[in-house]
Amino acid sequence: MISTDIKKILISEKQIDERCKELAKELTLAYHDKNPIMLSLLKGSVYFTTYLTKYLDFPLEFDFMKPSSYVGTSSTGNVEIQMKPLSDLKDRHVLIIEDIIDSGTTLKKIKELLISDYHPKSVKIVTLLDKKEMRKVDIDPDYTGFIIPNEFVVGFGLDFNEQYRNLPYIGVIKEECYQK
Ligand code: IMP
Ligand code: MG
Numbered sequence: 001m002i003s004t005d006i007k008k009i010l011i012s013e014k015q016i017d018e019r020c021k022e023l024a025k026e027l028t029l030a031y032h033d034k035n036p037i038m039l040s041l042l043k044g045s046v047y048f049t050t051y052l053t054k055y056l057d058f059p060l061e062f063d064f065m066k067p068s069s070y071v072g073t074s075s076t077g078n079v080e081i082q083m084k085p086l087s088d089l090k091d092r093h094v095l096i097i098e099d100i101i102d103s104g105t106t107l108k109k110i111k112e113l114l115i116s117d118y119h120p121k122s123v124k125i126v127t128l129l130d131k132k133e134m135r136k137v138d139i140d141p142d143y144t145g146f147i148i149p150n151e152f153v154v155g156f157g158l159d160f161n162e163q164y165r166n167l168p169y170i171g172v173i174k175e176e177c178y179q180k
Contacts, residue, residue: 024055044099
């Protein structure tokens with residue numbers, strides 16, 4: 001069982017769901033008449049995308065893109081796109097859905113690239129988690145689920161070496177499990 005690798009649950013599924021409901025109210029005010037494209041960043045944002053959007057009762061579209069994931073725990077500053085969005089984003093309102101912002105490098109690059117290459121009408125960011133104290137570049141999400149301390153977290157879509165994404169909560173793994 002992978003749940004036995006977890007030393008503590010930081011945020012429960014119920015807490016996440018409740019927060020999604022609140023965020024959805026804010027998003028409804030901002031986007032109800034804009035038919036936005038919800039641009040979910042693979043793979044980590046998949047759970048957050050579904051929990052959040054099930055509370056949105058207005059027209060919207062989905063798309064996905066995949067920035068390169070970097071090896072290890074710190075950013076190289078080199079972000080590549082492994083999978084491009086499929087929709088025509090030109091003149092559309094785009095809401096980037098992200099799992100977690102750490103240094104901010106990934107999102108800053110993604111946002112700049114979307115604006116320069118796809119010419120959307122607007123680009124905003126909603127993130128489930130924000131390790132705010134770790135920010136190295138100047139970028140802030142427009143909507144945030146939870147601000148968390150600098151601890152490596154897994155679950156609810158987030159991984160360690162591609163594992164643990166299927167845990168239904170945000171948790172911290174035991175030290176010995178990093179050696180597995
Ligand atoms: P940034 O470019 O430094 O902001 O890194 C953002 C990306 O790093 C996220 O999209 C995640 O893929 C990954 N990441 C950062 N912190 C964590 C964590 O605690 N758990 C899992 N992935 C993380
Ligand atoms: Mg990610």
